[in-house]
Amino acid sequence: GDSVTQMEGPVTLSEEAFLTINCTYTATGYPSLFWYVQYPGEGLQLLLKATKADDKGSNKGFEATYRKETTSFHLEKGSVQVSDSAVYFCALRNFGNEKLTFGTGTRLTIIP
Amino acid sequence: GAVVSQHPSRVICKSGTSVKIECRSLDFQATTMFWYRQFPKQSLMLMATSNEGSKATYEQGVEKDKFLINHASLTLSTLTVTSAHPEDSSFYICSARDSRNGRTRTYEQYFGPGTRLTVT
Numbered sequence: 277g278d279s280v281t282q283m284e285g286p287v288t289l290s291e292e293a294f295l296t297i298n299c300t301y302t303a304t305g306y307p308s309l310f311w312y313v314q315y316p317g318e319g320l321q322l323l324l325k326a327t328k329a330d331d332k333g334s335n336k337g338f339e340a341t342y343r344k345e346t347t348s349f350h351l352e353k354g355s356v357q358v359s360d361s362a363v364y365f366c367a368l369r370n371f372g373n374e375k376l377t378f379g380t381g382t383r384l385t386i387i388p
Numbered sequence: 389g390a391v392v393s394q395h396p397s398r399v400i401c402k403s404g405t406s407v408k409i410e411c412r413s414l415d416f417q418a419t420t421m422f423w424y425r426q427f428p429k430q431s432l433m434l435m436a437t438s439n440e441g442s443k444a445t446y447e448q449g450v451e452k453d454k455f456l457i458n459h460a461s462l463t464l465s466t467l468t469v470t471s472a473h474p475e476d477s478s479f480y481i482c483s484a485r486d487s488r489n490g491r492t493r494t495y496e497q498y499f500g501p502g503t504r505l506t507v508t
Binding site: 284318320375378379380 | 392394420422429430431432434437481483485496497498499500501502
């Protein structure tokens with residue numbers, strides 16, 4: 277079956293540091309890949325997505341590239357801010373299917 | 389836009405009692421809503437897909453008689469945990485798919501903030 281493996285947290289970084297959160301997946305077919313973010317007290321929000329190999333999703337300074345050869349979708353940001361502190365979830369959805377398969381989530385804390 | 393609320397945000401109940409959790413789409417209609425369960429340090433697990441006006445579709449291994457889902461209107465789905473036991477303690481999250489014209493094909497789900505259930 278489909279599965280998503282992401283970097284275990286928690287991750288603590290200083291402001292303006294470079295961020296990478298690793299995500300790899302196993303799936304049949306041709307999945308779409310997503311990063312969701314959950315700020316304290318709020319629901320998951322879609323951060324970015326990519327629907328086919330070599331696509332790059334980007335939003336709010338975050339980027340992730342769909343790498344089919346390595347089955348990865350790592351999240352990166354060049355300079356993090358305190359406001360980026362949240363839990364980040366990697367997820368996939370197979371073509372024509374509504375069902376989302378999530379990773380375990382990575383808690384990110386940015387200190388000033 | 390696309391806000392989903394859940395009520396309550398936290399609930400503590402005694403073993404053997406039933407608890408109802410509400411999921412509402414506040415500014416859009418949702419013919420389809422989803423219920424997830426999240427254990428500590430684990431991923432969100434889809435429990436069931438709720439369709440307005442029809443029976444929910446449960447994932448394998450989820451007891452439909454224990455987790456009753458009702459989706460009686462286009463903006464409200466409820467999850468009732470019946471005869472709750474301590475092992476039902478968890479974080480329950482709902483999501484809703486926007487049913488407005490032209491948006492259903494994107495399959496995007498909007499998530500509620502979750503409900504923390506503790507059964508003592």
